[in-house]
Amino acid sequence: MDHYFMILYSLPLxxxxxxxxxxxxxxxxxxxxxxxxxxxxxxxxxxLSTEFSGEIIKRNxxxxxxxxKFLLKAVVxxxxxxxxxxxxxxxxxxxxxxxxxxxIFEMDEFFNDCIGKLxxxxxxxxxxxxxxxxxxxxxxxxxxxxxxIVNHYKMREDVKTYNLTGMGCSASLIxxxxxxxxxxxxxxxxxxxxxxxxxxxxxYSGNDKSMILAxxxxxxxxxxxxxxxxxxxxxxxxxxxxxxxxxxxGARDESYGCCIQKEDEQGRVGFxxxxxxxxxxxxxxxxxxxxxxxKILPVREILRFALVSTLRKTLQRAKGGARxxxxxxxGVDHFCLHTGGKAVIDGIGQNLNLSEYDLEPARMxxxxxxxxxxxxxxxxxxxxxxxxxxxxxxxxxxISFGAGFKCNSCLWEVxxxxxDGNVWEDCIDSYPPETLVNPFLEKYGWIQSxxxxxxxxxE
Amino acid sequence: MAQILPPFTSSVKLKYVKLGYQYLVNHILTFLLIPxxxxxxxxxxxxxxxxxxxxxxxxxxxxxxxxxxxxLIIFVATVYFMSxxxxxxxxxxxxxxxxxxxxxxxxxxxxxxxxxxxxxxxSVDFQMRILERSGLGEETCLPPAIHYIPPSPxxxxxxxxxxxxxxxxxxxxxQKTNLKPKDIDILIVNCSLFSPTPSLSAMVVNKYKLRSNIKSYNLSGMGCSAGLIxxxxxxDLLQVHPNSNAVVVSTExxxxxxxxxKERAMLLPNCLxxxxxxxxxxxxxxxxxxxxxxxxxxxxxxxxxxxxxxxxxxxxxxxxxxxVGINLSKDLMVIAxxxxxxxxxxxxxxxxxxxxxxxxxxTLIGRKIFxxxxxxxxxxxxxxxxxxxxxxxxxxxxxxxxxxLQLSAEHVEASRMxxxxxxxxxxxxxxxxxxxxxxxxxxxKGDRVWxIAFGSGFKCNSAVWKCxRSIKAPTDGPWQDCIDRYPVHIPEIVKL
Numbered sequence: 001m002d003h004y005f006m007i008l009y010s011l012p013l014x015x016x017x018x019x020x021x022x023x024x025x026x027x028x029x030x031x032x033x034x035x036x037x038x039x040x041x042x043x044x045x046x047x048l049s050t051e052f053s054g055e056i057i058k059r060n061x062x063x064x065x066x067x068x069k070f071l072l073k074a075v076v077x078x079x080x081x082x083x084x085x086x087x088x089x090x091x092x093x094x095x096x097x098x099x100x101x102x103x104i105f106e107m108d109e110f111f112n113d114c115i116g117k118l119x120x121x122x123x124x125x126x127x128x129x130x131x132x133x134x135x136x137x138x139x140x141x142x143x144x145x146x147x148x149i150v151n152h153y154k155m156r157e158d159v160k161t162y163n164l165t166g167m168g169c170s171a172s173l174i175x176x177x178x179x180x181x182x183x184x185x186x187x188x189x190x191x192x193x194x195x196x197x198x199x200x201x202x203x204y205s206g207n208d209k210s211m212i213l214a215x216x217x218x219x220x221x222x223x224x225x226x227x228x229x230x231x232x233x234x235x236x237x238x239x240x241x242x243x244x245x246x247x248x249x250g251a252r253d254e255s256y257g258c259c260i261q262k263e264d265e266q267g268r269v270g271f272x273x274x275x276x277x278x279x280x281x282x283x284x285x286x287x288x289x290x291x292x293x294x295k296i297l298p299v300r301e302i303l304r305f306a307l308v309s310t311l312r313k314t315l316q317r318a319k320g321g322a323r324x325x326x327x328x329x330x331g332v333d334h335f336c337l338h339t340g341g342k343a344v345i346d347g348i349g350q351n352l353n354l355s356e357y358d359l360e361p362a363r364m365x366x367x368x369x370x371x372x373x374x375x376x377x378x379x380x381x382x383x384x385x386x387x388x389x390x391x392x393x394x395x396x397x398x399i400s401f402g403a404g405f406k407c408n409s410c411l412w413e414v415x416x417x418x419x420d421g422n423v424w425e426d427c428i429d430s431y432p433p434e435t436l437v438n439p440f441l442e443k444y445g446w447i448q449s450x451x452x453x454x455x456x457x458x459e
Numbered sequence: 460m461a462q463i464l465p466p467f468t469s470s471v472k473l474k475y476v477k478l479g480y481q482y483l484v485n486h487i488l489t490f491l492l493i494p495x496x497x498x499x500x501x502x503x504x505x506x507x508x509x510x511x512x513x514x515x516x517x518x519x520x521x522x523x524x525x526x527x528x529x530x531l532i533i534f535v536a537t538v539y540f541m542s543x544x545x546x547x548x549x550x551x552x553x554x555x556x557x558x559x560x561x562x563x564x565x566x567x568x569x570x571x572x573x574x575x576x577x578x579x580x581x582s583v584d585f586q587m588r589i590l591e592r593s594g595l596g597e598e599t600c601l602p603p604a605i606h607y608i609p610p611s612p613x614x615x616x617x618x619x620x621x622x623x624x625x626x627x628x629x630x631x632x633x634q635k636t637n638l639k640p641k642d643i644d645i646l647i648v649n650c651s652l653f654s655p656t657p658s659l660s661a662m663v664v665n666k667y668k669l670r671s672n673i674k675s676y677n678l679s680g681m682g683c684s685a686g687l688i689x690x691x692x693x694x695d696l697l698q699v700h701p702n703s704n705a706v707v708v709s710t711e712x713x714x715x716x717x718x719x720x721k722e723r724a725m726l727l728p729n730c731l732x733x734x735x736x737x738x739x740x741x742x743x744x745x746x747x748x749x750x751x752x753x754x755x756x757x758x759x760x761x762x763x764x765x766x767x768x769x770x771x772x773x774x775x776x777x778x779x780x781x782x783v784g785i786n787l788s789k790d791l792m793v794i795a796x797x798x799x800x801x802x803x804x805x806x807x808x809x810x811x812x813x814x815x816x817x818x819x820x821x822t823l824i825g826r827k828i829f830x831x832x833x834x835x836x837x838x839x840x841x842x843x844x845x846x847x848x849x850x851x852x853x854x855x856x857x858x859x860x861x862x863x864l865q866l867s868a869e870h871v872e873a874s875r876m877x878x879x880x881x882x883x884x885x886x887x888x889x890x891x892x893x894x895x896x897x898x899x900x901x902x903x904k905g906d907r908v909w910x911i912a913f914g915s916g917f918k919c920n921s922a923v924w925k926c927x928r929s930i931k932a933p934t935d936g937p938w939q940d941c942i943d944r945y946p947v948h949i950p951e952i953v954k955l
Binding site for chain 2: 013015016019020023099100101137138139140141142143144145146147150151154155156157158159160161162163164165166167168174177178181182184185186245246247248249250251252253256259260261262263267269271284287291402403404405406
């Protein structure tokens with residue numbers, strides 16, 4: 001009978017232990033790690049200088065003096081420097097009639113460069129990749145860009161591909177979200193995330209002011225990342241994903257319509273950027289912060305902020321004094337901001353009380369590479385790495401905005417000390433430069449004082 | 460005594476042998492259990508009731524021990540049930556029905572074709588020949604912008620079509636399922652060839668005022684199999700987020716992609732692709748089990764992109780005049796059959812009953828060891844599924860699959876009739892076919908459905924669903940006004 005009791009008790013106990021082991025094992029495999037990433041640096045023949053920009057504007061017969069004045073103001077206040085990259089067809093003089101092939105070629109150039117380098121550096125062969133997620137907002141091709149990559153690198157038959165489009169400048173965090181969810185239900189996977197923007201088929205050649213702005217800001221760029229949830233690679237990874245929060249304000253008509261692709265009066269398709277964009281951005285940013293701050297900040301900071309806010313509310317007569325600002329720096333060491341433009345970076349810096357040191361990576365990225373849309377966050381990260389700011393245990397906060405209106409943010413933890421030069425290698429020592437004044441102002445500043453009736457463009 | 464043995468192949472008794480074999484192998488566990496139960500019953504009867512009572516009395520159970528054992532057992536059972544992967548239910552779905560004004564009968568199509576391509580009579584002839592053999596009917600629909608001569612595919616018209624189709628189909632889904640927009644947690648929209656910024660998913664969020672923490676995804680470029688890719692993504696997401704609703708919208712927006720040149724290989728899609736869309740509500744909430752129509756069993760994806768020929772078989776490119784169109788290669792059928800074979804290799808072991816798997820194993824061993832000349836055994840998928848939904852890519856695709864899988868005319872009826880009534884609606888065609896089967900009253904509880912779709916890249920995706928409750932012939936749905944006219948006989952060539 002004793003044997004009987006022993007068996008009676010040990011069987012459920014053993015099965016319980018087994019189930020607990022399975023649950024713990026599953027949790028271990030749910031982490032999302034970045035093993036490596038590679039940003040795209042196009043060739044020097046694609047650099048867009050002030051002089052050449054002047055050429056492009058001059059060749060566009062649809063623009064007049066008013067548009068020149070507007071453009072000058074926009075470009076000067078954009079924060080963009082002399083070394084940003086434009087699509088090839090602009091240099092070939094074809095920006096009025098880009099072909100479909102131009103768009104595909106632009107993407108191919110990026111894929112062949114970055115993904116090859118990434119895979120060889122990480123020593124992972126293409127047939128080991130299990131998931132491919134590509135996000136390029138403004139190009140939809142058949143077969144999809146994800147299939148292009150599968151074909152070029154000869155990946156396996158059971159690879160899971162996802163091709164996201166139309167999701168704007170915040171799409172790279174959405175791709176990371178897809179991968180994060182897949183990692184939670186599958187073990188031992190490699191995922192390749194490729195993010196970029198297609199500028200060739202979307203160059204606007206009309207004269208609607210809200211749409212020309214896009215031409216001044218967006219530049220070519222891209223990034224490929226290798227992620228994994230394999231337990232044995234945890235120590236060799238670069239970053240670990242701690243949390244990711246997405247906010248979508250599409251329900252408000254104002255937010256939805258502030259950043260939209262549509263036709264102008266002459267029927268040309270362009271990307272319309274509305275005046276209410278900063279307001280919509282701030283609103284979605286605040287909502288997003290409300291959700292992510294409790295997840296990333298230490299408890300004492302949250303308590304302090306709650307205390308200060310309630311005190312201020314109850315003591316209404318204290319009219320003076322600024323509104324209490326949550327101190328993100330208590331839980332975050334580095335800030336990766338989407339380089340949407342100088343105004344965006346300044347706005348966020350002011351809202352979060354960030355110092356010039358915190359904003360430097362974003363400002364320098366905007367200066368060197370322009371607004372590369374979804375991949376801009378990774379160039380900012382590259383700057384921090386090249387400046388050797390990233391040490392083990394540091395927390396990096398990424399935030400980006402996109403059409404829709406979306407605001408996505410996430411927190412990464414640095415797994416080991418990083419210091420690779422990557423795309424910033426050749427110029428990191430000259431950053432930050434002494435002056436950020438735009439050379440456009442010197443060369444074309446006289447336009448502001450011209451009158452439309454006497455205006456004649458000098459040869 | 461050398462008698463001629465009766466020819467086995469013509470014997471009716473062979474059919475019963477086959478049935479007997481299948482029944483034996485599939486229920487082998489039951490058959491093994493019977494002798495064990497008989498043995499125990501005999502033993503008990505032998506001992507007699509008094510002896511049994513004595514044995515029971517000698518087992519002394521302490522109260523504490525009983526409590527501990529029962530507590531452990533209950534705890535283990537709870538943890539086991541909690542850690543099982545969640546069931547994904549398809550609560551309901553709805554398909555788009557275009558207004559009558561969008562209909563394109565053969566006469567309209569040919570007249571427009573003649574007017575648009577007036578300098579190319581050869582191309583017009585080609586289109587006529589394709590239409591004659593296409594298997595399409597007279598009631599398929601094209602969006603309003605394409606009805607203009609020449610078609611006017613502006614972005615505004617494309618957005619207009621997207622709004623009509625997507626909002627129409629979501630309105631109908633919300634009404635059928637009594638779902639409030641605020642309860643949608645995950646939204647996935649897939650449309651291959653039209654991707655405006657902000658995305659179509661943002662358009663849906665804007666129109667229905669969905670919550671700000673919605674997880675939305677917009678897939679594009681993934682071809683006619685994108686609907687099943689969206690279902691796969693929804694499944695992965697629903698495994699991670701408990702108690703959630705996911706809405707998946709599959710459509711294809713034709714307006715911006717109507718080919719306006721004269722290359723023949725690129726005119727083919729114009730003849731086949733038509734307006735359509737579908738929206739599905741998936742959920743992993745336990746209380747949906749009662750009213751859900753189907754339960755998702757498997758999704759298997761196969762990507763043949765590593766083979767260059769397969770990759771180039773459906774390819775968007777510019778023709779010599781610079782007009783963009785989709786080029787369909789001539790080897791499409793061969794590549795499709797090959798992709799299907801790869802997909803079957805993965806899905807076969809998951810769904811085939813033991814009898815078929817054993818037969819396949821025996822013939823495989825036999826071919827390797829005894830005689831390579833034995834014909835490879837094609838497993839009988841009719842054993843594993845009651846209904847088949849084959850993507851209505853075109854008449855040739857359905858014919859090819861019917862031949863490869865040895866299906867009867869009734870099995871492919873849903874696909875053929877959907878192609879006839881709605882044309883090739885790309886990723887949503889599978890849902891029109893499922894709707895046909897339901898409208899005919901053929902769907903019973905426990906029936907298994909196999910959805911197969913092919914797409915550019917070259918992909919072959921399949922999904923297996925199990926019917927959760929008996930479905931009465933629905934009174935609403937895209938087939939409500941015409942189901943009684945079906946099935947129709949579709950001739951090989953319709954003379955125009």
